[in-house]
Amino acid sequence: MAPKTPSRDLIKIIINNFVNSLRPRQIKGNLIGEDYFGNKYYEIPANPSIGKRKPSRYFVPTDKESFDQELTAEWEAWLRGRRNEPPTREELVRNLSIMEMKQRNAAELEATYGAKDDKGQLLPKEKETIGTFPKYNEYEIIPGKDPEKK
Structure with missing residues (x-):
């Protein structure tokens, strides 16, 4: 008798994925730190069991209405994933x-x-120069003398 090969049960896979999608996920991040501008930095850790391989990182600015936020270079590198540890x-x-x-x-x-x-x-x-007139190199400063040539 031939060994039994495991077969994929498509309906079982679909049901498992549906049940896993109903499990609660972390939506709000953990506070990691704060910079001297007052921005707060958060991270949602990676969860390989649901296919999330990299942590999600974001920041909350002090003034949410302003579009010209300043970030320190260290925190920006951490946000973009160029460094693993926060500064x-x-x-x-x-x-x-x-x-x-x-x-x-x-x-x-x-x-x-x-x-x-x-x-x-x-x-x-x-x-x-004395007075209100500007000084130009091509004009005479002392009358009768030629300007200095370069």
Whole structure:
């Protein structure tokens, strides 16, 4: 006698899928963390038994009416799945202090140099001229002397 091969019972599979679809699923996520803008980040864990292989991640902004929300780079990477672990508070504070230091340095450079040339290099500020008339390189500053040629 030949060994009995398991056959698929189509009706049994359909009934099992229907019963599994009626089981309650997690719709609301678990709070994972919060950033310094006040946004809250949530995650619904993966459930391979129902075919969900990746966790669902989302955030709730502080102002739900505003469409120009700011997200920190660390939390955005976590939301998009580029990192598995959410950022720690120490990491957020360290990166915020680095960002503020860069802004201060950029403001100091802007105050020192002011304008940029064609290549994007900062140029030293020219001293203000006396009076209300602008100073142009191609015009005479001292009457009778030719302007400096480059």
